[in-house]
Amino acid sequence: MANYIVGDIQGCFDELQSLLRSVDFSPSQDTLWLAGDLVARGPKSLETLRFVKALDSSAKVILGNHDLHLLAVSQGIHAVKPKDKTANILTAPDSQELLTWLRHQPLLAEHEEFVMCHAGISPQWDLITARAAAREVEAILQSDDWRWLIHQMYADKPDLWTPELTGLERYRYIINAFTRMRFCDAQGRLDMSCKLPPSQVNDDNLMPWFRVPSRIELEKVVLFGHWAALEGYHGEQVIGLDTGCVWGGSLTLLHWETQHLVTQPALKEK
Secondary structure, three states: OOEEEEOOOOOOHHHHHHHHHHOOOOOOOOEEEEOOOOOOOOOOHHHHHHHHHHHHHHEEEOOOHHHHHHHHHHOOOOOOOHHHOOHHHHHOOOHHHHHHHHHOOOOOEEOOOEEEOOOOOOOOOOHHHHHHHHHHHHHHHOOOOHHHHHHHOOOOOOOOOOOOOOHHHHHHHHHHHHHOOOEEOOOOOEEOOOOOOHHHOOOOOOEEHHHOOOOOOOOOEEEEOOOHHHOOEEOOOEEEOOOEHHHOOEEEEEEOOOOEEEEEEOOOOO
């Protein structure tokens, strides 16, 4: 039995299928871990959702910012953007079934040796805090109040964690840390505006969230996606798997047991 972890698919369904064929993925024996952003920008978001949902317990999925945005669009909170190529999800006969399944996915998934989230884990959190924070927001998303939270989640503040945060401010921080975070300052304050590769950042006060000096060390390896500009990152306790397939890069799969990386170049211009 193998555990395969894949970075952001974003509707690059054909590349995902090619990757899975290359490793002889077997749903009856293996587990596929998907680091969020199943949808948006690529040509086959609907096919991706249907495929992953059909894998049932053979797939472990976490929510990314594009997945949450799709839920917002489904409620008319934001208009469908043509560049997202998700309009056919909203008109599909199984649309409601797919969207309900999607919002019941977690923000944090856990293996005995690693944790997986979309953007990362706040440098101010230990693993106990991260687990509790994820469960807080997941409980709302999976409840009758989910529309309220989806409608109110769009904000960049607060940008610094404190256990005293309550209500909407607390939920916004948790969502942003798990699904949008890239850079922080030395105190761990989130910067939501910069999306550049670290090598191109001239602000000495900004650093990737996993390089914050005061970051709390976790007991497990953190696997994440979200940050295509990193072009993949392989640190000792942090592994980034978004290699920008939807932007013409590649889709990357990590075979956990062997630590072997497999890449599938984008098959055509998106």
